[in-house]
Structures are given as structure tokens and as C-alpha cells.
């Protein structure tokens with residue numbers, strides 16, 4: 001039996017959002033002051049928990065906070081990763097908002113690896129959202145290595161050290177070049193905002209996923225930078241083999 005005060009406190013910030021194959025339980029907003037290039041910027045942070053099949057059925061038939069809290073410890077969540085989103089400004093009502101769907105990169109985002117441009121893109125896109133005045137950064141935790149997972153990415157790196165490019169390495173290990181799915185994140189985005197969004201990306205697949213969901217996409221903002229001898233081949237492969245928009249392709253206004 002959970003203390004009723006605890007349940008009352010949490011239930012105001014917990015929502016259940018139907019997804020393609022279950023539900024996403026969204027918790028937030030939570031005030032999050034962030035050090036962004038030496039300045040403290042306050043975001044509103046939300047985290048979501050995808051529940052599929054049985055767990056989703058239980059949650060849908062009995063969507064109360066007490067049941068959720070009781071079941072939490074059985075989900076073994078520290079062994080899995082949950083995605084989250086940092087929201088900035090008047091996200092519901094602002095006429096324009098910048099969105100970044102950032103795929104987790106343990107090596108680039110946490111260690112600052114220069115083999116890719118992920119760490120740079122993460123910090124830069126947060127700065128862009130803040131400078132714009134309204135937007136959101138989705139941090140997608142089930143996207144590591146374009147969906148192959150961290151351990152497999154480590155194996156892919158070894159293959160790349162022996163001459164394979166990013167696409168070839170993924171394929172040789174039996175994966176698709178890009179196995180990422182955006183549907184849960186898009187469901188959360190649509191829950192948080194209906195007005196148009198501009199997506200920060202060089203990846204046409206992200207843009208297409210958002211547009212085909214019915215989301216109102218006003219345009220695209222490119223994000224290139226932090227190029228070095230260490231990531232030159234990686235960046236070239238993105239454009240030449242994965243179909244990313246090149247650096248010289250102008251930002252697109254889709255409206």
C-alpha cells in the first residue's frame with residue numbers, strides 16, 4: 001500500500017498516452033536547470049516509459065498512479081534505457097518551435113568522442129532551441145548506433161578501423177544500416193504541441209517520419225560542424241551512402 005500523499009503528489013504529473021503498440025507513461029514537467037556553455041538555462045523535463053502488451057493492458061484498464069508505483073520496481077528500469085525530452089519556452093502556444101530528435105550516442109554525447117559529430121550536435125541544438133525562444137530536444141535512448149545498441153556499435157567501430165564504412169559495418173554484423181523508430185517520440189511531441197515545428201537535422205528520414213505522422217512540419221534547420229580528421233569519413237558516408245542532406249543544402253521551408 002503506497003502512502004496516499006505520495007500518490008496525490010505524483011499523479012498530477014503523470015499521464016498515459018496511447019502508442020502504436022501499447023502506452024507511453026509520461027512524467028513531468030520537472031524543472032531542470034542546465035549548464036549550457038557556462039550559462040544556466042532552465043528547461044522543463046519530461047521522461048516517458050513505453051509499456052507494451054501485458055503491462056500496457058494493465059495500465060489501460062486501470063490507469064492509476066498507485067498501480068504504476070507498485071509495479072515500478074518489477075520493471076528493472078536501470079537495466080533498460082528511457083527516453084526523455086527537454087522543453088524550452090512557451091512550447092504549447094508559441095507560433096514557431098525548433099525540435100531536435102537526438103539519437104543517443106554514448107561515445108559522442110558522454111565521452112566527447114570525435115569519431116562522430118553527435119556531442120557537438122547535442123550541445124549546439126540545445127543552444128539553437130534556447131536562442132529561438134521555444135522548442136524541444138528529444139533524447140532518444142533506444143537509438144544507440146542507429147538502433148543497433150552500444151555493444152554492437154563497439155564491434156562496428158572495430159570493423160571501421162579495418163576499412164569498412166559505417167553502413168558496411170552495420171550490414172556485415174547483420175543489422176540494417178538504420179533501424180531507428182521515431183513513433184513513440186512523435187507521439188509525445190504531438191501530445192505536447194500541435195502547432196508547427198521546424199526540425200533540426202540533416203537526416204531526410206527523420207523529416208519524413210515526422211511528416212508522415214501528420215505532424216505540422218514547417219521546415220528543416222541543418223546542423224553541421226565539428227568536422228575533423230577523426231570524423232571526416234563518417235560525415236562523408238552520411239551524405240554519400242545514408243542520403244543525408246549535404247552541408248550546402250539550404251534550410252528548407254516546407255510551408
Ligand SMILES: Nc1nc2c(ncn2[C@@H]2O[C@H](COP(=O)(O)OP(=O)(O)OP(=O)(O)O)[C@@H](O)[C@H]2O)c(=O)[nH]1
Nearest residue numbers: 103104105116143144145146153156166201202203
Ligand atoms: N552504427 C554506428 N552508429 C554510429 C556511429 N557513429 C555514430 N553512430 C550513431 O549514429 C546515431 C546518430 O546518427 P547520425 O547518422 O550521426 O545522425 P542522424 O541522427 O541520422 O542525423 P542528424 O539529425 O542530422 O544528426 C547515434 O545513435 C550514434 O550512436 C558508427 O560509427 N556506427
